[in-house]
Amino acid sequence: MSAVREIEYRDALREAMSEEMRRDKRVFLLGEEVAEYNGAYKISRGMLEEFGARRVIDTPISESGFAGLAIGAAMMGLKPVVEFMSWSFSLVAADPILNNAPKMLYMSGGQFGCPVVFRGNDGAGGQLGSTHSWCVEGLFSNVPGIKIAIPSNPYDAKGLLKTAIRGSDPVFFLESERMLGNKGEVPEEEYLIPFGQAKVIRSGTDCTLASWGRPVHFCMEAAEEMQKLGISCEVIDLRTVRPLDIGTVVRSVKKTGACVVVDQSWSFGSPGSEVASQVHRHCFDDLDNYVHRVHSADVPTPYATNLEQEYLPNARKIAEAVRSATYNL
Amino acid sequence: MAFVARRLFPVCTDYTMTSLSNPTAGGVSAPGSSQSDVHAKVYGDAEHLQVPAAAAHVSTEKMLDWFKQMLLIREFELRCMQAYQEKKIGGFCHVYIGQEAVAVGCTAAVEHKDPIVTAYRDHGHALARGMDPKHCMAEMFGRVGGCAKGKGGSMHMFDRDNNLYGGHGIVGAQTPLGAGLAFGCKYIDEVIEGKANSRVSLCFLGDGALNQGAFHEAMNLAGLFDIPVIYVVENNGYSMGTAIARGTTMAHSLITKAAGYGIDGYVVDGMDVVGVYADMKRIADKCRATSRPAFVDMRTYRYKGHSMSDPRKYRTKEEEEVFEKHDPIGRLEARLKAAGKLTDDSLKAMQKDVRDTVRDAVAWSDESPIPPMAELFHDVFVEPWGPYTGSSQPQMNGGTANQPSMRTIDTKEELS
Known part of the structure; x- marks a missing residue:
């Protein structure tokens, strides 16, 4: 039996997004520096080349605006993946991500869901000081209507992110800048990891x-x-x-x-x-x-x-x- | 002299600096008239630019339809106020009386497939878009027959069948969503289906929302990404009790804000439904054809308070009377009568019809059951994961599978 290959956490994230984008044209990626810069943390490296600027979209530094835009697009039936360079920056998008995404299905009596994935770096550890070191799960896990995944390794990162993108509900996907270079075994063949399974x-x-x-x-x-x-x-x-x-x-x-x-x-x-x-x-x-x-x-x-x-x-x-x-x- | 709001064509990008620095340049002023004074006080400028009458070739049939829609909205809102006093409606309730021409004219100017999103003063948009008054009223009564099964309330009217993507309760929150709806339409048409964009989105906001960061971020994105969304500012001169000039810079020329984002800006008289239709038709056609955003300073007036608890101490009776003289319903009534298309008898019949419709909606809503308790746990997730065991209430669920309900959606099936 051949050894399972090892890839970095960031590669696992990219594979998950790329595979889902190949599979479903409704999926697109947007965020700061995700396209031409290849991602602030190189997670989306090469994706612009493969999918083009219509599906890998550089946004201005405008979290409230592009988070809300993604939610509107999700209400139209698309499946946006929004990269927050850091979850610390999501706080300026609090209204769309907390008031719109998790509540839309309920407030509309089941008419409009928000199948959107927000993902990015969460947590301290890189000497970034207080404003850039948020662990937002402490705040956001209080809110009904969102699913929150916090993978600890490349295998889980890939399998959970594919599940997140394929699902029909809003997902907050919390990665860690400290772990992006961590290597782990990730099989070549496709797999998904269901939410809610420790x-x-x-x-x-x-x-x-x-x-x-x-x-x-x-x-x-x-x-x-x-x-x-x-x-x-x-x-x-x-x-x-x-x-x-x-x-x-x-x-x-x-x-x-x-x-x-x-x-x-x-x-x-x-x-x-x-x-x-x-x-x-x-x-x-x-x-x-x-x-x-x-x-x-x-x-x-x-x-x-x-x-x-x-x-x-x-x-x-x-x-x-x-x-x-x-x-x- | 009759009050005629300024309409500016062509687009703001064609303005000279002179007209920007002197927004009334070229206007015919009417100094000393109380109307102009009042108008100046409300909108920050005395606008009396003569514009050509809306060059709309509108059939009598259409005008009568709009007239009836406006009557319906007004009657509906009067009944809302009554029901609120009777405590049948709870929470916050914002009525649309005075602004009817905006929702009716704008809705008529776009196609039914074009998405609409608005703020919390949303009953008029819902009715103009085609929501059954029964479902709209029952929503406010907190009944299961409401458009959202009684779970949204007055400020959150959603209607998937009529492409109404919500009333939204937080000022300005709907502006990025409006950009997203239009982005989504364009993406579906161009990226997924490989054809030209076919839809424009209407995003309504109040003048108070102009000062929210979300609005400016949305405008920047719309301008940057060529998003076919029309931001219609229902400029009624007040954000709650704050006159526009007290809270907004360049209140006399809001379209300058659009210019800053490279977006075409227009000023439209929102008290004339035929004019609203004609102007919005031109704007929407251009927006659809060019796939670019637009911004409309829609001059209107709300006759009632911000919400039911507002005694309107911040403005004068005289001011209200000036605007009431230019009531959108009264104006169209006069026009139709002058053209011999409306008689006292036909008007009475129409009014009775509308009264009956709204009375039926109230009666229907009274009879509609309260939501079953299971609704408390429905619609939290499209794909629930089963019981949430954290509560001290053993039966508490994180969500159960959506039961077939009045309107149930499955986003998984969308577009697949």
Whole structure:
């Protein structure tokens, strides 16, 4: 059996978009620098050449305008993919992405859906300072009517993005500038990954680590460290937070009796607090300790390297939480 | 002297700097007249440029149809106000009385396949576009017979069959959507189907929306991408209680804003339905043929308050009376009577007909059931994923499969 090829996260994203654009003419890409510049992060490299300027569209720096334009086009039955150079910039498009896209189907009594995908870099880690380091899942997961995918690796990035584009509902697709160069196995043949299906990426017996996006990697580091101490961690990559596959987490916690949720967004009213709440509800009699949570520190994102690293969830903080959650072992 | 709003043809890109810096240049002024003073106060300039009467070859049949549509909208809105007082309508309710000629004339000037999107003062557009008054009224009554099964309300009228892409409640929010609808039409025609663009989109906005960032971003995109959308500013002189000149620069010449985006700008008398039709027809034809956007400063006036709770303390009775003298319905009535096409008897019959229609709509809406509780969870997603278990309410769903309902869509099937 031949080895599966390895490609970068950014290549996986491009493959997903390109394959869907070849398959369906309704799909087009728009955003800042996506065409002639080949993408600010080279995700759309070569796509202008293949699909032409009618389908790979450079926009001005005008998030509210082009996000709203994409929603109008989606109401007409098209399937736009909107690249936000950073999700931090989506805040100036809050009205279209939060008031229009998620509510159109409901407010119109089922007449007009918005099959649009908004995607871009999310989260801190590149010394970008506070304004460019948003983890928008903390804000946006509160809103009904949108689906939110936060893939942690190239395989998931491709499979989930294809599902997002092919679907009929608005999707916020949260990538990470820190992971775009990460390599991973991605098969040549086509595959899609359904939303709402978490993946157990490391089996264990003593403590469940539930996370999504970049912190999944920190969980794996922490799990390695814990193994040295004889504590066996099960790591679950939720992959989408809306829908949220709480079932996989619950099944794991019923086995391990301990749970640590790791979420890069701020702790107050976050996807992490939601997961913890649901685990408490479903595993009330199974838990040996309360569900621990590791988040970014409750401060604006700092610039200095040491401060930023301490601000983020990291393997040390996760390990500490695991030790505390499994104090009885 | 009769009030005649300035109509400017050809396009603003043809203006000389002189006319831009002196917007009334070439006009016939009527100093001292109370009408001009009032007009100046409302729109920021005393406009009395004589323009040729709308060179429209409009059949009597059409004019009578528009007349009846305007009567219907006015009667409908009066009944809305009554129903609001009776607490049958909740929330915010913005009536269209005074502005009827705009929705009716603009809608008549485009084709039914051309998308329309508007703001929250949207009942008139819905009716002019062909929505059954029953569905419009029942929506406001919060009944399942409403156009959105009672889930949108007064500010959010949607009608897929009539290509009405919403009333939108946030000021200016619909302006990027309007660009997107037109972009979508053009993309479907040209990129997918390989033919020429065949549709123009109408995006209505109030003069208050001119100061929203979304409007300027939408204009820039429309100009940049050659998007066939017509922004129709229903300039009634007030954003809620703020007179236009208090909130908007260059209020006396809004088309200068269009010039800044390389978009053709026009000023149209929105109190004359025949003129609105004639001007908008020319604008829409050009927009369709060139696949370029346009901007229209549609001078109109709302007789009632911004919403039902507005006592209109910010303007004078005298001002309102001046505009009421130029009521779009009264003007067309006079015109039709002078031409012998409308008699007192036929008018009475028409009024009765309209009253009956609206009375039926109210009665029908009274009888329409409230939405079944299952509707609370319908239409959140086209493709729901099953139960959301996070709530303390065990039966709470993230959404269930859309049941066949009054109008159910499946975007997957669109265009496939």
